[in-house]
Amino acid sequence: MLADSSSSLAHGHKGRTGLVRILFATRHSLAGLRAAYTGENAFRQEIWAASVMLPLALWLGQGWVEKALLMGAVLLVLIVELLNSAIEATVDRVSMELHELSKRAKDLASAAVFLSLVLCGGVWLAALWHRFVPG
Template identity: 60%
Template sequence: MARIVHALHNSASGLRTAWRTESAFRQEGMLTLVMLPLAFWLGHGGVERALLAGTVLLIPVVELLNTAVEYTVDRVSLERHELSKTAKDMGSAAVLLTLVLAFVVWCTILLSHF
């Protein structure tokens, strides 16, 4: 039980830090607060609701991972290096693809209702 409490404390600390320091995470968090209830209201059935909600929740998850990559690269060295740039660019690309995935899923499901 102590391990679970410790893990929850670490997770909460990570969320607080991301919220305080990362404007993209705050923007995506606000988007999530709006879109998540809409996912349950607009989705017809469990599968649609899960797809709509899941793609919305995936965005801040990937943003957190991207931020972790950026922090790690910066911790190793602030010196400009092509591999550091590539790692950061790939993290950013992962966020972009997650946004595209959410957009496609939402459009596909919502357009099928009309």
């Protein structure tokens, strides 16, 4: 059963405003990052890759636009991986039973991660080409 907005307010989740809301949202976000890092192998691998690629982007990028594109592509992979993990957890929470719609949801989320990786790879290859191939 879905809770209405008044019951959400009674629990205090939606009633916070201002700095208190920001602090609670930050705490929940950090808990989510911690859960993803400790519980998701792919996210952990991508964090380690990002820890190398983000500083490298500052060196590789020629100008702030290239640096922003290189860093943004890496961060996009992490964002999409978090959403993929959230979808997988939700599907598993609903039912561990094999079902075509569950498979489709997980496959679509996985495809989104794949496309973010393709985009990231393309941006990085273009930047490397631009920097190291004369012409």
